Amino acid sequence: MNCPNCGDPTSPDQKFCEKCGSEIRSVKKPPEKKQEISLTSAPKQTPSDGASLFDLSRNYYIIKEKMWDMGYGDIMDEEGKLIGKMHRILLSIRRRVELQELDGTVAATIHSKIVSARGAQDLKTPDGELIARIKKKILTFFKNKFYLEDPNKQYKK
Incomplete structure (x- = not known):
């Protein structure tokens, strides 16, 4: 200490x-938080800090649908942090799904x-x-794979 x-x-x-x-003031460490682990409840997803849904540093997304194949669910990043939500518009002709940020704003459809x-x-x-066409x-055989095609007809895997 100096x-x-x-x-x-x-x-x-x-x-x-x-x-x-001169008077020397010692810096006290904040008390450590004790985390209680519940063995009966599922782990909670923590939202990521300040990143948007379309952050270019992400390699892939994990989409967990809540209701079979209805278009509702959570969107997570590689680490399992919640970054957005999917919301299906039921009364739409082309089966429209909204991709929403955590605050509820629509990022894309x-x-x-x-x-x-x-x-x-x-x-x-x-x-x-x-923005793109998804094919x-x-x-x-085991996993669904998709290709992104930008509006200029160039493929990306």
Whole structure:
């Protein structure tokens, strides 16, 4: 520990500096929080700090649907932190799903095509501008794989 006024080394039990005579205030550590672990309840998802739903540093998203294949559920990042929600609009012709931030603002919408061999979907801004087209890979056996096609017809995996 050092004196905050002159920088002279001091011992932890000193109240005043021997060199300059200034008062030495010790910094107390905040008390540690005790976490109780419940064995019966499911772990809670903690929201991520300040990142938006479309952060470019993310490699992939985890989507957990709540109600079968209805379009409701949580969107999480690689670490399992909650970053957004999905909300399906029930009375829509093209099976519209809204992707919402944690505060409830709509970040984008997904419009499913009615007749499509691959199950193509359009990802649009809330204003209706096309961001990308999502196409499902035809031959996948264990996991669903999707391709993103930007409006200029360039593929991304």
